[in-house]
Amino acid sequence: MTANQPPSAPRSYLYVPGDRPEMLAKATARGADALIVDLEDAVPAHGKDRALALVRAWLADTAPDRAPEIWIRVNPGxxxxxxxxxxxxxxxxxxxxAKCSGADAIAAQDAVLTAAEARHALAPGGIALAxxxxxxxxxxxxRPIAQAPRVRHLHLGExxxxxxxxxxPADASGAPGGTALTAIRTGVLLASxxxxxxxxxxPVSTDYTDLDALARSTxxxxxxxxxxxxxxxxxxLPTVHAAFAPGPEEVAxxxxxLDRFDEAVRDGSGVITDPDGRMVDEAVV
Incomplete structure (x- = not known):
């Protein structure tokens, strides 16, 4: 675990437009593990200054110890x-x-955040990047993007x-758009x-009415x-949370x-056979 990794990672990241004060006011109570307050695509060019002021005021009124994780999607450059x-x-x-161009863009943000942490008397390096x-x-x-300072996780802008x-592209439910997109997703996973x-x-699914499809793709x-x-x-959110949680049968x-393996180890064996006849050793456990 790196310095920017939490002990319990979010399962869901809910996008909230930065120019919608009524949505910002309700955002922390929606049930998401994390929020992404969007200053980029969700905000038209002529409204970005207003959105920045709205989000700044909202953050000043948000108690960090009672909120989900709060991320801000900022514009490029x-x-x-x-x-x-x-x-x-x-x-x-x-x-x-947004539209991260490489490690140089991350280095520029790192310098900005280092100065901001000093101003606010925050722990150095505590504000993460995605x-x-x-x-x-x-x-x-x-790979160099993943290895850059402050990076906690990556997103694909598909x-x-x-x-x-x-x-x-991925279909409306967010299902993979063919083997090429699956290969890219796997490459980003490996680098991470x-x-x-x-x-x-x-990735997001823009069809929020078809929850069955959302569950399958998740x-x-x-x-x-x-x-x-x-x-x-x-x-x-509930569908995504359920899809990332193991079912009761899986847990049991x-x-x-684990109980059978622990018993075998106590008896001097490092290998057992599971109910399906597969060999189980420490690597499998």
Missing amino acids: ERGCEESALLAGPAVTGFCL PLLETAAAVLDV ADLCAELGIA AAAGLLPPVG RALRDLGYRARACVHPRQ AARAL
């Missing part, structure tokens, strides 16, 4: 650094870097990436694991190694297996 400088504080877990990989160049540079590459990060955050992400997913509507089977 210098504007994003200016937003981070103004919003960094004790209520903010970290910043999602780069969004939305271009082919960013995906190809995923809509922009699919448009650039000409890949059929190699850098000691949390698993990447799975379980597919879990099987791929993902342990969290971004959401665009509070209605999606795991406990029984």
Whole structure:
């Protein structure tokens, strides 16, 4: 576990538009493990200054010890650094870097956050970063991005990436858009694991009415190694949480297996056979 990893990682990240004060007011009570307050795509160009002021005021009234994790998705480039400088504080877990262009962009944010932590008397390095990989160049540079300072986890910006590459996007439920997209997701997962990060955050499903499809695609992400997913509507949260939780049968089977293995070890054996006839050793346990 790295310095930016929490003891219990979020399963859900709920997007909240930064220019909607009525949504911000209710956001911390929606049941998400983490929020992503969006200053980028959800806010039109002419409304970004207003959104920044609204979010700054909202953060000043948000008690960090009672809220879910709060992440802010900032704009690319210098504007994003200016937003981070103004919003960094004790209520903010970290910043999602929209259209992250590489390790240089992360270094610029690191410098901004180091100064902000000193101003607020916060622990150095405590504010985390979550780069969004939305271009082919960013995906190809995923290893240095994953290894950059403050990075806790990665996101794939699949809509922009699919448009650039000409890949059929994920369907409305968020199911993988063919083997190419699955390969990219796996590559980001590998880079995350190699850098000691949390698993990447799975993509949003824009169809918040088809919860059965959401459950199927979230379980597919879990099987791929993902342990969290971004959401665009509070209605999606219980489905995502359930999909990332083991079922009662899985828990019971795991406990029984551990008990049998512990008993075998006490008897001097490091290998047992499970009820399905498969060999189980310490690596499997």
